[in-house]
Amino acid sequence: MSLFGLFDIGKSAMLASQTALNVTSHNIANVNTPGFSRQDVVLSISTPVSVKGGLLGRGVTVTGIKSNYDSFIQTQLLGQHQNSGRSVALDKTLSQVEQIFNETGNTGLLPALAEFLNAWQDVSVNPEGQTQRTVLLHKAGVLVSRARGMEQGLVDILKNTNEEIGATVDRINSLARSIASLNEKILQVEGGVNLNTASDLRDQRGNLMAELGRLTEFSYFESGDGMVNIMVGMRNLVSGKNTNAMGLLTDAAGARGISLDGINITSRVTKGELGGLLAARDYVASGALNDLRKLVASVTKEVNLLHAGGFSLDGTTGNNFFNALQLTATGSSSGADITSAVISDLSMLTLNEYRVSFDAASNYYVYNKDSGSLAASGAYVSGNTISFDGIDIVITGAVSQLDEFTVSPLTAAVRNFGAAISSPSQIAASSSAVELPGNNAVALQIAGLAFSSVSDIGGMALTDFYRGIVSAAGSNARAASDSLQFDENLLAEISNMRESVSGVSLDEEAVNLIKYQRAFEAGARMIRVTDELLQAVLNI
Numbered sequence: 001m002s003l004f005g006l007f008d009i010g011k012s013a014m015l016a017s018q019t020a021l022n023v024t025s026h027n028i029a030n031v032n033t034p035g036f037s038r039q040d041v042v043l044s045i046s047t048p049v050s051v052k053g054g055l056l057g058r059g060v061t062v063t064g065i066k067s068n069y070d071s072f073i074q075t076q077l078l079g080q081h082q083n084s085g086r087s088v089a090l091d092k093t094l095s096q097v098e099q100i101f102n103e104t105g106n107t108g109l110l111p112a113l114a115e116f117l118n119a120w121q122d123v124s125v126n127p128e129g130q131t132q133r134t135v136l137l138h139k140a141g142v143l144v145s146r147a148r149g150m151e152q153g154l155v156d157i158l159k160n161t162n163e164e165i166g167a168t169v170d171r172i173n174s175l176a177r178s179i180a181s182l183n184e185k186i187l188q189v190e191g192g193v194n195l196n197t198a199s200d201l202r203d204q205r206g207n208l209m210a211e212l213g214r215l216t217e218f219s220y221f222e223s224g225d226g227m228v229n230i231m232v233g234m235r236n237l238v239s240g241k242n243t244n245a246m247g248l249l250t251d252a253a254g255a256r257g258i259s260l261d262g263i264n265i266t267s268r269v270t271k272g273e274l275g276g277l278l279a280a281r282d283y284v285a286s287g288a289l290n291d292l293r294k295l296v297a298s299v300t301k302e303v304n305l306l307h308a309g310g311f312s313l314d315g316t317t318g319n320n321f322f323n324a325l326q327l328t329a330t331g332s333s334s335g336a337d338i339t340s341a342v343i344s345d346l347s348m349l350t351l352n353e354y355r356v357s358f359d360a361a362s363n364y365y366v367y368n369k370d371s372g373s374l375a376a377s378g379a380y381v382s383g384n385t386i387s388f389d390g391i392d393i394v395i396t397g398a399v400s401q402l403d404e405f406t407v408s409p410l411t412a413a414v415r416n417f418g419a420a421i422s423s424p425s426q427i428a429a430s431s432s433a434v435e436l437p438g439n440n441a442v443a444l445q446i447a448g449l450a451f452s453s454v455s456d457i458g459g460m461a462l463t464d465f466y467r468g469i470v471s472a473a474g475s476n477a478r479a480a481s482d483s484l485q486f487d488e489n490l491l492a493e494i495s496n497m498r499e500s501v502s503g504v505s506l507d508e509e510a511v512n513l514i515k516y517q518r519a520f521e522a523g524a525r526m527i528r529v530t531d532e533l534l535q536a537v538l539n540i
Contacts, residue, residue: 003537005049005058006530012059013523016043019062020516027504028513035207037067037502039199067199070501074206077498080491081213082271087484088214089276091477093161097288098477100153101470109150110466112143113299117450117462123429124443128313133424140321140419147296151414154289161281162256168215168274169246169258175212176230176243179205183227184241190226198226217271233258233265252330252406255281283476290410291469297351297413298456298465300325302449305346310428310442319428320420325349326412327391331356331405336382336397338405348390349409351456356386356395356405364395369406 020041030036042064048055103110119136126132182205189198205228212218212230218237220230230238237244237260249257249264257266258274269275300322307321325346329338343349352370358380359365366376366388376388380399385392393407421427430438449462457465 003530003534005056006533007527009057009059010523010526010530012046012061013526014520016041016060016062017516017520017523019065021513021520023065024509024512024516028506028509031504031506031509035203035210036504037069037199037203037206038504040066040068042066064197065199067202068502069202070498073494073498073501077491077494078209078213080487080494081210082217082275084484084487084491085214085216085272085274086270086276086279087480087487089164089273090280090480091484093157093277093280093284094473094477094480096157097154097284098473100150100157101288101473103470107146108470109143109146110463110470112139112146113463113466114450115139116143117447120443120447123427124440124447127429127440127443128437130424133427136427137419137421137424143299144417144419147292147414147417150292151289154284154292157284158255158281158289161277161284162254165256165258165274165277165281166248168277169248172212172215172232172237172274173243173245175208175215176238176246179208179212179228179230180238180241180243182208183238186226187241213272215272216274217269233260233263233268235260235263235265252332253285255285287476288469288473291465291472293410293413294351294457295462295466295469296417297325297410298454299449299462300413300417301346301349301351301456302454302462303446306442306445307428309431311430311433311436311438312428313425313436315433315436316426317428317433319426321427323416323418323420325409326416327393327407327409328411329393329405329407331403333397333399333403333405336395336399336403338393338407339396340392340394341407342392343390343409344387344392345390350389351409352389353406353408353410354388354391356393356407358399358401358403360401362399364399 020043023039023041027038041062043060044063046058046061048057050056102108116136116139119132119139122132123129123136182201186198186201186205189201209220209228209230216232218230218232220228222228223240225240227240228238229236229240232246235244237246244261247259249259249266251257257264258269258278259265266278269278304320304322304324308318311317312319325343327341327343329341331338350368352368354375355367355369357365357367362380364376364378364380364386365374366386367373368375368389376386378386380395382398383394383396385394391407391409395405429440429443430436431441432438451461453459454462454465460468
């Protein structure tokens with residue numbers, strides 16, 4: 001090899017060291033960048049040349065830039081982001097529910113219910129007393145006001161949760177588009193050959209996938225060309241450089257669901273903030289809110305049944321104390337509607353919701369949604385009355401096998417809750433019209449509801465049932481808080497594991513700076529020495 005070969009070796013040393021210095025500087029610059037994976041320059045021996053007596057080296061070459069990345073840890077991290085996102089959403093929502101059922105002090109529903117029933121006890125002691133009757137009406141007003149306030153709080157939570165579901169879906173679609181765009185860039189850079197070339201683009205994509213994991217549950221795989229494909233609810237969200245937008249569904253009650261590729265995937269999304277929001281929404285709607293409405297409906301039903309059997313000071317009977325329960329009917333049908341839904345026998349009413357469906361032969365089936373039992377069935381005739389469990393409904397129009405209706409005595413129970421009487425003399429405390437004010441039997445019976453078992457709420461007393469609602473709200477909120485703390489701690493542990501593999505150490509990079517600086521200076525020194533040797537030869 002001639003002297004000129006030394007120039008090539010020196011140049012290769014300088015170029016390799018310069019590349020290594022650039023990589024080290026890049027690492028230092030991104031020491032605080034979330035999701036950045038430390039990079040290392042990969043050096044290889046240049047292909048030697050054959051000379052007399054053997055092979056002679058030709059210096060060093062840069063064969064690539066390696067990103068320090070552990071796919072197993074990254075998969076664990078994405079999964080934990082999904083768990084943590086769900087816990088965040090559940091904790092946020094259920095803590096709000098707990099606050100609504102906060103019974104500290106004397107401002108909750110329990111003391112209002114107890115004072116209302118105690119007021120009936122006071123009326124029983126002095127059935128003709130106007131003061132006791134006036135106080136009773138006041139306590140009834142307090143009970144109504146607090147029940148309505150609590151329902152409004154829960155309804156607001158549902159509304160806000162549904163809005164957050166919509167905003168989360170919009171963010172998911174935006175992330176999907178960004179991931180697809182990075183897929184395309186990675187494909188252009190790597191060409192499906194060198195999977196380590198687009199390290200920075202892959203880190204950017206990893207950050208977006210981590211954020212996506214916080215929002216929703218998904219699975220993914222990386223194809224041979226370096227692009228990732230992401231599935232949510234077993235449907236494609238990202239397919240290479242293409243995306244399928246996630247959509248929103250809204251049912252008759254206003255609850256939002258999720259669709260992808262035209263398929264309802266709501267039940268398949270259980271993790272991430274979206275899964276947490278859906279779970280929290282369902283708990284509030286079918287748990288806390290439904291139970292509150294059932295309690296109020298039970299109070300209305302039991303008090304009205306007893307009060308209607310009593311006699312007021314003016315000798316009248318058959319009067320309700322609270323506004324009568326009203327039915328609500330919702331459903332989906334292109335050719336039929338429920339034109340009438342009334343309570344025909346309050347004593348037979350179960351305070352459960354009912355589902356009305358049809359078969360191909362236009363037979364109707366009424367199912368109790370709580371127990372799943374069949375309440376009524378028969379041949380459907382438009383305009384005929386369908387009776388079951390103290391309820392009469394009339395459906396008019398042409399039905400199909402896909403039609404379904406829901407009849408509920410609970411939806412409007414709190415909204416319509418209120419005293420039906422305005423005068424103390426209208427309160428029926430006596431079971432007899434003889435020598436009014438008569439006896440105090442009715443007032444005693446209503447006061448006894450504080451301890452009597454009520455079949456509509458599982459044989460529990462009214463106050464005990466409400467205590468169960470409060471206990472469930474507190475237990476669920478505590479469980480959500482504990483789960484959030486556990487998931488955050490585990491996420492931190494996995495993040496630390498990732499940092500141990502992919503994180504940047506400033507001390508290590510400082511050592512590399514000095515090492516590659518010295519290597520660069522040595523390569524430059526080699527070129528200078530070679531130049532001096534060449535000048536000496538030329539001067540001979």
